Structures are given as C-alpha cells and as structure tokens.
Amino acid sequence: MRLVIARCSVDYVGRLSAHLPMADRLILIKADGSVSIHADDRAYKPLNWMTPPCTLEERPVLDDTGEETDSRLWVVENPKGEQLRITIEALHHEHTYELGEDPGLVKDGVEAHLQELLAEHIDTLGEGYRLIRREYPTAIGPVDILCRDESGATVAVEIKRRGGIDGVEQLTRYLELLNRDEVLAPVQGVFAAQQIKPQARTLAEDRGIRCVTLDYDELRGIESDELRLF
Incomplete structure (x- = not known):
C-alpha cells in the first residue's frame, strides 16, 4: 500500500x-x-x-x-x-507499507447459511433465475451470488442478515466494477436480507437495485408460525 x-x-x-x-x-x-x-x-x-x-x-x-x-x-x-x-x-x-495477504471478510453463520440456501433455491428471486456461482471473485472482494434472470441478464446479489446503507454501498461498488466487464454487462443488483432498513431500501431503489426480504425458515423448508395477510 x-x-x-x-x-x-x-x-x-x-x-x-x-x-x-x-x-x-x-x-x-x-x-x-x-x-x-x-x-x-x-x-x-x-x-x-x-x-x-x-x-x-x-x-x-x-x-x-x-x-x-x-x-x-x-x-x-x-x-x-x-x-x-x-x-x-x-x-x-x-x-x-506492505500489508500482506488479507483473510477477507468472514460472514457470520446466519449470513453464510442464507447465501448457501439462496444459491440452492435461486428461484426465490424469481421464476427462471439460474445460478452462475457463489462467491464470484472481483478485484474488490467476492460477490455473494452471481446469477442470471429469466431473460438471461446478469444479476449480482448481496446478502445480509440486517440490510443497512453500508450493504447497499458495497453492492453499488460491485455493480460499478462488474458493469465494466463486457461479457457480464449489463449487471443488475439485488439486495437481499432478513430485514432491510427503510433508509437502505430507499437508497437501493434510487440506484435501481431491487430489494428482497428473505425468510430464513422458508428457505430451510420450515413453515413460519406467523399469521400472514397475504
């Protein structure tokens, strides 16, 4: 450095x-x-x-x-x-200054499991979605999930347990970099979390990033005990 x-x-x-x-x-x-x-x-x-x-x-x-x-x-x-x-x-x-090799960001257990489950059930994001790979490498860190939607467009997915503005900024940087790759571009973004803060949702939508709320129990195949109106 x-x-x-x-x-x-x-x-x-x-x-x-x-x-x-x-x-x-x-x-x-x-x-x-x-x-x-x-x-x-x-x-x-x-x-x-x-x-x-x-x-x-x-x-x-x-x-x-x-x-x-x-x-x-x-x-x-x-x-x-x-x-x-x-x-x-x-x-x-x-x-x-020589910083040496960095071990990278280690996700907590829930985020890591959410990534694994969403990759296994990628159609949670929409009908026709197909997984490219998990932990897609970039020069600034791995993208949680890279996939394609029904039309064949590339989609980058950032997964958080609680989605805040920092997560949206992180995904924005990934998208800026991925969209420079002529093979992948245009790349759309999905911000997926169990909970998404209102400010983060507003920022994401303003940048054209789709927000998806993940149900951990449903992804694990367990029916939620909560009563639902829809």
Missing part, C-alpha cells in the same frame, strides 16, 4: 470526462494496481478511481518554454485506454 498526500488536480479521460481542481488530497495506490483519490470527507468513497489492471507512469510537466517544472504528472491507464491524469503540484507526504 502506497499512501500519498499531495496538492493535486485530477482529470479522468475515457467514455466520459471529469475534472477535480487543485486541492490537497490522499492518493492510494494498492498492491493490486488500483488507484483511488480521496478527500477528507465522503467517508470511504473516493472522488475518482481506477480499478485493476492498470499501469502508473510518472512524467514531467513542462512549462511554455519546454523546461521541466516542479510539478509531476501521473498517468494511470487501464487496458481500455481510459486514464486518470493526476497533476501533482506539491508532495506533502509519501509512505509505502
């Missing part, structure tokens, strides 16, 4: 264009090749980023006379030719 605190501007060059004006920011360069730019707010969400695989090349910045300036240009490019062009005006701090 390489951490750089610098005064910089950032330009994204690709399918769209975006510009971050000059300001002090944190730049993270991870061992997997990803690069992300952060401000001192927005919690963990970066202002802009490039997912792996990508390359980082450092270039000089020239003035009008062709002489090198004190500024440096970092060009981060992916295989599609999209670029993050980071112009560093002042480097305040830089540190590299």
